[in-house]
Amino acid sequence: xxxxxxxxxxxxxxxxxxxxxxxxxxxxxxxxxxxxxxxxxxxxxxxxxxxxxxxxxxxxxxxxxxxxxxxxxxxxxxxxxxxxxxxxxxxxxxxxxxxxxxxxxxxxxxxxxxxxxxxxxxxxx
Amino acid sequence: xxxxxxxxxxxxxxxxxxxxxxxxxxxxxxxxxxxxxxxxxxxxxxxxxxxxxxxxxxxxxxxxxxxxxxxxxxxxxxxxxxxxxxxxxxxxxxxxxxxxxxxxxxxxxxxxxxxxxxxxxxxxxxxxxxxxxxxxxxxxxxxxxxxxxxxxxxxxxxxxxxxx
Numbered sequence: 001x002x003x004x005x006x007x008x009x010x011x012x013x014x015x016x017x018x019x020x021x022x023x024x025x026x027x028x029x030x031x032x033x034x035x036x037x038x039x040x041x042x043x044x045x046x047x048x049x050x051x052x053x054x055x056x057x058x059x060x061x062x063x064x065x066x067x068x069x070x071x072x073x074x075x076x077x078x079x080x081x082x083x084x085x086x087x088x089x090x091x092x093x094x095x096x097x098x099x100x101x102x103x104x105x106x107x108x109x110x111x112x113x114x115x116x117x118x119x120x121x122x123x124x125x
Numbered sequence: 126x127x128x129x130x131x132x133x134x135x136x137x138x139x140x141x142x143x144x145x146x147x148x149x150x151x152x153x154x155x156x157x158x159x160x161x162x163x164x165x166x167x168x169x170x171x172x173x174x175x176x177x178x179x180x181x182x183x184x185x186x187x188x189x190x191x192x193x194x195x196x197x198x199x200x201x202x203x204x205x206x207x208x209x210x211x212x213x214x215x216x217x218x219x220x221x222x223x224x225x226x227x228x229x230x231x232x233x234x235x236x237x238x239x240x241x242x243x244x245x246x247x248x249x250x251x252x253x254x255x256x257x258x259x260x261x262x263x264x265x266x267x268x269x270x271x272x273x274x275x276x277x278x279x280x281x282x283x284x285x286x287x288x289x
Contacts (some may be wrong), residue, residue, distance in 0.1 A: 003286035010285045011278075014152045021153030021193060022160075030188070031181045036157070043156070082220040113146070120142050121135075 005058050012050025013116075019044040020109050023089055027102040044086055064112055065074045075115055082111035137211050144183035144204030147155050148277070155251060156191030160184035162245065162267045165252075168262070180252040187245040190270075194238055223259050226270055230276040241269035 022040035026032050032040075033098075059065045059072050085108035089101050128177050133141075165182030205227060209215045248262035 007285040017149035017153035036160040038168040
């Protein structure tokens, strides 16, 4: 059970990376097709939901962790921030007049790296 | 293994971060490559005609391989070696199966990545020059990237479930 949950949780996290890398290319000026952006956005939808649901499931499944551990609550806050920033980056990618879209993307990237740091260091666990 | 995963010495964390960050960037780059090359095959582009769309897709695929996937592979592999050394896994005569799977999927796929980069680069140049066929090279790069991605899904499974 734990192994399957962890595998799916990691797979979901890798889907988030697809979105971050694709939007990084766009932020650096690459001409991504509409289909590429569509797939990147769906990866964010599935990966975001997957990391959250499976992450909470893992926290509840393991005796070593508690849902109210600081690092888990911090990860949820970062997840929410990344999702909010992602929505603004997505709107910006569709509307070239949105000048702050690249900034939203870079802030989302920082949030995702922060999430990864929390998942690995697990401060307070 | 669950307890081992939960309680890890702090000095393993930095190499693990590098390894996972490299792996995530690698897979993200490869999916972008696959999407761009597939888009080039169908000539789709947000701005431009079919020929322009193909050239732009090929160029993006080539650059994502050269500037994204290959450097990410190096970071992933260096992180893997670093943490294997920290854990003493590289000293074992018979390392666990998940370590073997990691090595077996990472090292041959570098060759596939290099081959895909060459194919995509030549195809991108031909598309830019116009009039020369590049569809076969594009397809070859796409197939190589697809094989590599399949290998990495296997590696992610092995790293997370750690079969003995």
